[in-house]
Structures are given as structure tokens and as C-alpha cells.
Amino acid sequence: MRIAIGFIFFLTSTVQAQQAASVWDGVFTSQQSVRGKSLYQKECSSCHGAALDGSGAVPPLAGPDFKGNWNGQTADDLFEKVQTSMPADQPGRLSREQNADILAFLFASNGFPAGQKELPADPAALAKIRFEAAKPK
Numbered sequence: 364m365r366i367a368i369g370f371i372f373f374l375t376s377t378v379q380a381q382q383a384a385s386v387w388d389g390v391f392t393s394q395q396s397v398r399g400k401s402l403y404q405k406e407c408s409s410c411h412g413a414a415l416d417g418s419g420a421v422p423p424l425a426g427p428d429f430k431g432n433w434n435g436q437t438a439d440d441l442f443e444k445v446q447t448s449m450p451a452d453q454p455g456r457l458s459r460e461q462n463a464d465i466l467a468f469l470f471a472s473n474g475f476p477a478g479q480k481e482l483p484a485d486p487a488a489l490a491k492i493r494f495e496a497a498k499p500k
Contacts, residue, residue, distance in 0.1 A: 385493045386438065389478020391467035396477060399468030402461055406450055415472055425472045430496035438482070439489035442466055459484035 384390055404413070407424075411417055415425035423429050433441050445462050448454050457465070463484040471477060483489060 383491050383493065385495050385499060386470055386475045387495060387498050388492075389476050390438070390480070390492050391463075391470055391475075391477055391482035392479065393471070393477040395464050395467040395481045396471040397468075399464035399466065399471075402457070402465050403468050406457065406461075407465065410451060415469070424469050427496075429469075430473060430494075433494045434496035436494050437490050438466070438492035438494060439486050441469075441494060442484075442489050443486070 403411075403415075410421050411424050412421075415423060415429075417423035422432070442462060445466065446455060446457075446459065449462075450456060463482045467477075467482045470482070482492075
């Protein structure tokens with residue numbers, strides 16, 4: 364009986380580990396990133412800058428500071444921050460799909476690789492994607 368319970372625990376842990384992903388695992392497509400770039404230029408660049416470098420109190424969305432701020436969190440943490448507080452003049456105005464596209468652009472701009480599946484807009488799926496500043500070895 365102990366062996367069966369241990370085996371079930373092992374299988375459950377293995378399945379859960381396989382479902383988790385990292386921003387380094389190609390969690391968005393290049394096409395999604397292109398859509399996100401267009402949206403970013405229209406909706407975000409006036410505050411965060413064309414080069415995603417921020418200014419003054421406006422944080423950068425690319426580079427070591429951005430990566431460090433989100434390191435160890437989930438894609439859902441970042442997504443929900445964007446969804447509930449951006450654009451600053453009308454938070455929540457953009458759809459979840461639009462924000463997923465913008466996030467795909469941010470990931471691409473930070474050197475994370477594109478993959479075969481689009482970044483989802485679903486909170487449960489986003490919560491399974493870890494934001495890791497450095498590529499795991």
C-alpha cells in the first residue's frame with residue numbers, strides 16, 4: 364500500500380513538474396510578439412518609451428532592472444499587474460488577449476525565445492509560467 368501511495372505521489376509530482384514552464388521555454392509565438400509590439404507602440408510607449416526604458420517614476424520594461432523586479436514570480440503576476448493598472452490613464456481598458464500580446468512583446472524584447480504556442484490570457488495557465496531572469500542551466 365505504501366508503495367502504491369508513493370508511486371501515485373511520484374506520478375502526480377511528475378505531471379505537475381511537466382506542466383510548469385519558464386519564460387525560457389518558448390511560451391509565446393513570434394507572431395504574437397509582433398502584434399504586441401504594435402499594441403505597445405500605440406498604448407504604452409508614450410510613458411514607458413519606444414525602447415522600453417522608462418523614465419523617472421515610470422519603470423523600464425526591458426533590461427536587468429525589469430528582469431530583476433520580476434525574477435522568481437510568475438507570468439500571471441506580471442500579467443495581472445499590467446491588466447489591473449495599465450494603461451495608467453484607463454486601467455483595464457485593454458482586453459486580456461491584447462495584454463497577452465503586449466506581454467509576449469515584452470518577453471521577446473528581454474531576450475526570451477519564441478515558441479510554437481501563443482502566450483495564454485488565462486490566469487491559471489499564466490500562473491504555471493515562471494519568470495526567470497537568467498536562463499536555467
